[in-house]
Amino acid sequence: MTRRFVWFAFSVLFVSGVTLGQIADAPPSPPPDERFKADILIVVAHPDDETMVTGYLAKAIFDEHKRVAVVFGTRGDGGGNAMGYEQAASLGAEREIEGRRALESFGVMNVWFLGAPDTPGQDVLRSLETWNHGSALAQTVRIMRLTRPQVVLTWLPGYVAGENHDDHQAAGVIATEAFDLAGDPTAFPEQVSAPRDRSSISNLTEGLHPWQPQKIYYFTDASHTGFLEGKGPQYSTKAASPSRHVPYYRLAAEEMSFHLTQSDTGQMAKEALAKGDFHYFEEPVRLILGKSLVKCAPTDDIFEGTVQGPIPFRSVRGYRPEAVQGVSLELGGPWAFYREFWRAHGIENLAALLPVPEVAIGAGETLYVPLVVRNDSDLPKTVKLTAVLPPGWTERAGSARYPVSAHDLYPAQVVLAAPAGVKPAWYELTWKAESDGQPAGSVTLKVQLASGGLPQ
Template structure:
């Protein structure tokens, strides 16, 4: 923290901004790179890159963190909610400071829980207001490069991460759009800004480790432009950047990262940080594998012979999907730098072999300084071209002695009629978002999958789209793996109009119920299938997969049932279930960690019995810390009443610790609800739920028996299709971190993916009529006006706390700041109603605080009590009462 704020107060060493950036607010920091994330620690895997850029090129980076991570665990204390968020902010400032990152922007959104749902994240955060905050930061700090995470719903990808990345993508365009948040331009004095490049972390493909990792990368999709930065580069401190990144990760002690494994010492084992280019307004060289390749043409000048920094060259197409024989319109956009007229520009467009390119209009005789000119091309895909592939169109701009540059754009060649496996609801929403935003290439991140119960059947729909110009009829053939059958191998469609969509539906059965289920089945859980679609112009093949989830029949409990931690004979007449499959973390032997159990029902409750074998008991939590069960030895019982939830806000999840650190009361178990329809202590959120735990002595494991009343579930159970899962967390340490995660229906990230839970039937059970329960979400986040760390930065870099509208400096006046007996005395006044937040600040820690409500032009004398230290400054924040904005100031204390 001290490092970050000290650096923030010192003039940076970043390269001078190009002339086009001269309109930034006078008191605002000028950033080069902005990383947009959801939580503290999301940026951790990029710190080796940001640190190298800072040290070698003076690149000034900032991080946007939408939440302060209040929904995460706490391995070092009992704080949760806003107090935990303030702690995690300090951890993040310390961590990013190791890479020379001095600017952290928190948006004060609530971190509600781990979810795989971007739509749920957007719903809770609010779309327009959150996007406006990010756009305001970009327009204020004017970074040339925007970086973020993976925006797609790939398995296990946190929904908060997805939505943060989607906000970043939208902000990349919105910051340059005069129609987006015009009040920032007309009322706040900000100017449009056009970031040069937009990248996501990671790359889909393979590479080796070692110094050649950047050049060895082979993308799965050949049109992806992936850049690598090796972590083995030594820093000025003598440590490699891989070591510094590990040091930074260890700063996140609340998340159990204090014991992060040391970085490799052998250079051959050190990896690259990879980044995939999603959008670029400036030319770039995809063959450049240097650590600064991403920076060229935006933060750094282009290589010798390249165009002046600030010159834009990019392509747009009238559509992403194009069929053989069709023609698309391709536009090359050329924007000159603000201080240079481009003389004699020429744009040439190169297409794949066999494609026809015709120039419709040229770019003109010159491009005046700061202006845009366009060249338009007509590109025709040859008849008979391969389909189901992406191809690059490459434009080259040449000038009269002012350099050259290239750029490219991907298009996808599809059949006249394309048949694809139906999308899961959130996958479909993502594809729509990507297509509407001009990011159709991101569709390749997601493999189409559907689940089916072991030995069961389901409808499988193939979605059809006619990309051609005439009506089409044809067939769809489903190529299923062994162990699956369909009601027909081939089905027909007729008279699908040009541009129209349609569908054919098969009933698919897992005919071999001995096939392994969950992630043990197929290849990493996927049983691959093919979809062959024919039309009058030929045929095309698309791929997808089926995933088998385990199934069970839950019987009525035996007449002598009791919740006593013992499965007596006849209590659980159903089959024994195996809960021992690993889904995340370290592999284990059965003696190290394994589990089995049984389920039954009575008219009023679901009965669950779990027996866990375990060799080491992880740290026992105190009763006040009965939350976040994944941190130590525990089990999680999940019920999706209707078996159709799209996210966990409509499911029941109970986390049960078999033992607590409470010797006065016999170290009893405890339970709570987490990341579901209603979270909190079990006694409050699941009244009537019973839990009995028996822990063996000497320790070899534990058994848990639970009775879950049906009326605490979010909805009435569908006895023909109830989603169900049991997950087991195994910890062999005392640092509140689990090493292995096991369960019944097991896939990466499964605890947040209801469609991958197992399926259960309850023969003979008749549910009562009832309305579903509305989800209850956490609604309290740490706020920037309560964070002296944030205020100290805000007072220096020109961005208001929480990136809200910045009030004029005269909105708050702080005078008479002096040391008196008992603390620091100040006089505060405001030109409008609102609240002032005052902190006695020693440069690292608040030594005392006060808040006071202010009325227009009415000074108030305030005594800030001081508890130790020698605070040299008062941090003052003011938040207007009508929500119209905020500001922060630093004032020196007179002795």
């Protein structure tokens, strides 16, 4: 019995040793594709939007050797054309090539288009609808995971007096959401699940890695810039590039000159280069620090405190309803969205940029103001809404008595006619709510009457 046991044990060890000796080494696991790694990811709406920051990018790319990638939400198919009759989809085809050639002149080759339609207007919610919000977000998260940036630059997600393009705002919203989701493996998990066989066909999971960017900065198309002071770094364009031996403003003008279909960018840059008049391009690049997951001051360089490798995922608060009592009055529409969006994504600092909400329209145009009458009491209420308007303004709709059920709200659409034939100026408009003979809140909106803006 003992001899048999010893023989059996020896046989098992012998066979096991042979088997272990025959196990092959697994091949190395490939790292993320280094060809697509970026230090800076720019998320914007249209080809030529990148020109808002090319005065800084010239320094970052040529003299600091930073790698840059760009995401365009649309191909700019809704704009005008200074070069010919090509419009709509044909214009988009032209502007895509303009954008690629412009960025190639800066050495930027990794450029993606989300394929959303150009939606000129001022309401971000319209653009999020036409862009197919969820699809655009999934694509942006994918590109963020592919490029693995330390820093994201994008449009300000906020309503400002100025061009205030809703597509610009949508790009900022989606970039912010992607910043907060790209490091979460439960967000679009198909993107971070390993493929079954990467060397074969029909792999429907993507094999990316979660990635948490470290900082997000915003720039704005507002008509005024005073509110940006101290909110982020500013980069002078007047210094000369050590590698190119010309001022950064000239490099910015050269990059912009590729966008010739656009009179307010490419054609303007072409004329500036021909005349040697670069006053527009001499403006500094002004950024707003949205948030940083590494230690830095708001006005520090955008790479201050960043590290080369990955950092841990940082979750955000998300939406949490605020406790409200009684009857109240609020701005609705995009303003209501931004109030919750900023809190949900940990960028409440943006609310302090413009303490009084603002909008810009042309003289004689119609102003639409969405208001929300809330009743958070246990009883139905009738709420009286009245407007306090400057001379020359005419109310077409808005002031009325609104029946609001208990724990419900009433969306009220205010329609006003702005005075015609007046010089550019700021006006202050106020709406007051009253319930049961008592004040129930008020809303004030600053309105800039100026020419050249987008339809509201």
